[in-house]
Amino acid sequence: MRAYHKHLEVWALLLFFMRTCWSVPQRCEPGDEFLGSCSSTTQEETPACTEMNLGYCNEMDYSRTIFPNILGHRSRFEAESGAEYLLLSVIHGLLNGECSPEIRLVGCSVLAPPCREDKVVKPCRSSCEALRKDCSHAFEAIDMAWPYFLDCDRFFASEEEGCFDPLARLRARQELALSSLSPEEPSTIIQFTYTSNAQMYSLLKRTAAKCSHISHVYSIGRSTEGRDLLVIEFTDNPGQHELLEPEIKLVGNMHGNEVLGRQLLIYLAQYLCSEYLLGNQRIQTIINTTRIHILASMNPDGYELAASEVEDSNDPELNNQEGHLLNGWTNGRTNAQNIDLNRNFPDLTSILYRSRRSRHFRTDHIPIPDAYWFGKVAPETYAVMKWVRSLPFVQSASLHGGELVVSYPFDFSKHPNEERMFSPTPDEQMFKQLARTYADAHATMSNNDTERCGASFYRTRGIINGAQWYSFAGGMSDFNYLHTNCMEITVELGCDKFPSEAELYPEWKRNKEALLSFLESVHRGIKGVVKDSDGNGIKGASVSVRGIRKDVTTAEDGDYWRLLNSGTHIMTATAKGYSRVSKRVSLPHNMNKAGRVDFVLQKLPVEPDIDDHLFPMVDTWERFDPYNQFERHGDPDVAEGEVEREEKPWWWNYFSQSGFSPPNWLLRNV
Numbered sequence: 150m151r152a153y154h155k156h157l158e159v160w161a162l163l164l165f166f167m168r169t170c171w172s173v174p175q176r177c178e179p180g181d182e183f184l185g186s187c188s189s190t191t192q193e194e195t196p197a198c199t200e201m202n203l204g205y206c207n208e209m210d211y212s213r214t215i216f217p218n219i220l221g222h223r224s225r226f227e228a229e230s231g232a233e234y235l236l237l238s239v240i241h242g243l244l245n246g247e248c249s250p251e252i253r254l255v256g257c258s259v260l261a262p263p264c265r266e267d268k269v270v271k272p273c274r275s276s277c278e279a280l281r282k283d284c285s286h287a288f289e290a291i292d293m294a295w296p297y298f299l300d301c302d303r304f305f306a307s308e309e310e311g312c313f314d315p316l317a318r319l320r321a322r323q324e325l326a327l328s329s330l331s332p333e334e335p336s337t338i339i340q341f342t343y344t345s346n347a348q349m350y351s352l353l354k355r356t357a358a359k360c361s362h363i364s365h366v367y368s369i370g371r372s373t374e375g376r377d378l379l380v381i382e383f384t385d386n387p388g389q390h391e392l393l394e395p396e397i398k399l400v401g402n403m404h405g406n407e408v409l410g411r412q413l414l415i416y417l418a419q420y421l422c423s424e425y426l427l428g429n430q431r432i433q434t435i436i437n438t439t440r441i442h443i444l445a446s447m448n449p450d451g452y453e454l455a456a457s458e459v460e461d462s463n464d465p466e467l468n469n470q471e472g473h474l475l476n477g478w479t480n481g482r483t484n485a486q487n488i489d490l491n492r493n494f495p496d497l498t499s500i501l502y503r504s505r506r507s508r509h510f511r512t513d514h515i516p517i518p519d520a521y522w523f524g525k526v527a528p529e530t531y532a533v534m535k536w537v538r539s540l541p542f543v544q545s546a547s548l549h550g551g552e553l554v555v556s557y558p559f560d561f562s563k564h565p566n567e568e569r570m571f572s573p574t575p576d577e578q579m580f581k582q583l584a585r586t587y588a589d590a591h592a593t594m595s596n597n598d599t600e601r602c603g604a605s606f607y608r609t610r611g612i613i614n615g616a617q618w619y620s621f622a623g624g625m626s627d628f629n630y631l632h633t634n635c636m637e638i639t640v641e642l643g644c645d646k647f648p649s650e651a652e653l654y655p656e657w658k659r660n661k662e663a664l665l666s667f668l669e670s671v672h673r674g675i676k677g678v679v680k681d682s683d684g685n686g687i688k689g690a691s692v693s694v695r696g697i698r699k700d701v702t703t704a705e706d707g708d709y710w711r712l713l714n715s716g717t718h719i720m721t722a723t724a725k726g727y728s729r730v731s732k733r734v735s736l737p738h739n740m741n742k743a744g745r746v747d748f749v750l751q752k753l754p755v756e757p758d759i760d761d762h763l764f765p766m767v768d769t770w771e772r773f774d775p776y777n778q779f780e781r782h783g784d785p786d787v788a789e790g791e792v793e794r795e796e797k798p799w800w801w802n803y804f805s806q807s808g809f810s811p812p813n814w815l816l817r818n819v
């Protein structure tokens with residue numbers, strides 16, 4: 150939403166710039182050369198030092214430059230009317246102030262390098278490389294190529310060749326400013342504002358870069374309109390699963406117009422990074438023992454629409470008295486194909502209800518039926534399904550808005566005609582506990598007040614079974630539970646789906662403890678390794694708990710996690726081709742870390758598996774997108790490809806309408 154204003158600012162700047170600089174008469178009058186408003190290309194000149202008169206480069210440490218410059222511009226006029234200079238003049242606005250003024254200083258050092266004894270002094274390659282490392286993500290975030298004239302190999306020189314550091318003065322000034330600050334207690338500084346998609350990407354990438362020893366960003370795919378579904382990860386060894394280390398995920402903004410969760414997750418990422426660096430013991434312990442994945446926005450396209458709508462509603466003409474508090478917006482809830490992502494997952498709950506009386510039916514790892522792939526699968530749904538299948542997640546929270554309550558599976562009612570019917574999973578006790586963890590640590594969620602946003606949850610103190618609240622099929626939480634080991638709750642963060650900016654900091658304070666407690670709660674129950682007699686982990690073994698009809702399976706190296714409440718449990722491990730082993734396990738009250746229970750299974754002589762023969766499974770868990778259905782329908786490039794590809798990024802007009810040949814070098818992938 151704020152980005153919209155930014156665009157206007159950049160436009161205004163550009164128009165000003167065009168009026169003052171380009172309304173120059175083409176013909177030269179004698180003497181005009183002195184004013185610098187006229188190219189003197191007709192004369193052959195020997196290069197000589199000259200006054201630098203480029204307005205956007207006036208912060209350089211030197212005052213004399215030379216033409217032709219490093220790019221071959223033969224005069225100040227030529228340099229000034231090129232797309233390179235135009236880019237430097239608007240780059241602050243385009244990148245939302247990121248990499249300013251560094252990018253301009255380095256750019257100017259190529260466009261107007263210092264002159265010594267009538268010779269060019271080139272800027273240092275090391276400055277260029279450092280800049281590129283820090284700033285290339287900001288260009289990626291707005292879909293702009295790294296400017297060709299900042300090619301570190303072509304236009305820069307090494308220390309041996311003799312070069313100058315265009316950022317030397319800036320750095321000296323920054324160090325001076327830092328040293329004059331009083332050495333107060335360091336603390337995390339977060340800007341509690343809304344974050345556009347571009348700002349979100351660059352903020353997350355910057356955070357990961359700042360904490361690169363414990364953090365890492367990766368993309369799980371793209372939205373319908375091609376925006377990244379970017380995950381930031383925190384753990385002591387980012388990028389890999391460690392034996393017995395539980396994995397947890399937090400997902401925000403699945404409904405594009407429910408935006409508080411997205412912001413909270415962006416703040417959480419900054420908080421985790423910064424507090425870890427500051428030596429916060431609690432945060433260090435969480436990160437050292439857990440692998441945390443944060444998908445701040447599952448629906449960036451919907452957000453874009455919802456944010457522009459809020460922008461409009463700031464117009465007093467269009468506003469009603471409630472302004473931001475208006476809860477009726479639905480624009481941006483769905484993805485760009487108008488699909489509600491929380492109805493778009495395979496409905497495994499119905500399959501469970503239909504077949505749970507059959508003796509051989511398993512409640513875990515229910516396969517996706519082939520028929521699902523013939524329906525419309527959103528790219529966002531597809532990306533998340535692939536993601537949750539690819540990592541051994543133990544628990545998860547999906548952050549929404551519109552109510553103040555935590556709901557837990559099943560979301561789909563066990564009776565087709567009952568829209569509000571208590572429909573528990575076999576893990577009802579554990580799910581309740583998970584929901585309680587969040588609600589109780591939240592500042593107000595479990596309060597004993599009655600009416601909130603319309604519904605009342607005071608009897609259950611802020612938690613509810615999803616189907617008892619209202620039933621729907623195809624939800625993400627049911628899918629997590631029935632298709633993987635992961636237990637996911639749905640957190641409704643408040644009545645207002647798009648709170649005013651002033652509410653963001655108070656909301657962070659209300660939710661911070663709840664988010665941290667939720668992260669810590671993954672260290673509950675039992676974990677361990679299922680091995681063979683040689684000590685090798687067995688992948689895909691089942692671990693069951695008597696009385697809970699839902700098994701968990703082991704990960705790649707045989708490790709498993711079973712969230713469990715305290716008490717005595719009988720646990721059994723089985724794997725195809727191995728003996729089964731049972732253990733009696735007592736889980737004491739108030740354990741603050743998971744108990745460790747390993748199983749060693751003996752290999753059995755090979756026998757034909759009678760069950761497999763009698764009950765051939767049509768769909769198996771491994772089958773994912775079996776006919777490449779998604780790739781075929783999901784890729785719009787086949788038919789309308791040309792139109793799609795021709796579409797230029799939003800900033801293109803700044804350049805294309807400025808009267809010279811459009812700078813194709815700003816486009817990525819051309």
Ligand SMILES: *[C@@H]1O[C@H](CO)[C@@H](O)[C@H](O)[C@H]1NC(C)=O
Binds near residue numbers: 385430431433434437
């Ligand atoms: C977390 O791990 C780091 C790196 O091994 C270590 O320096 C730090 O002391 C640990 N912190 C805690 C609280 O365990």
Ligand SMILES: *[C@@H]1O[C@H](CO)[C@@H](O)[C@H](O)[C@H]1NC(C)=O
Binds near residue numbers: 597607
């Ligand atoms: C919560 O409020 C209800 C209804 O006002 C009341 O009956 C109940 O005693 C209250 N419980 C507590 C713990 O205050």
Ligand SMILES: [Zn+2]
Binds near residue numbers: 404407549550
């Ligand atoms: Zn929602």
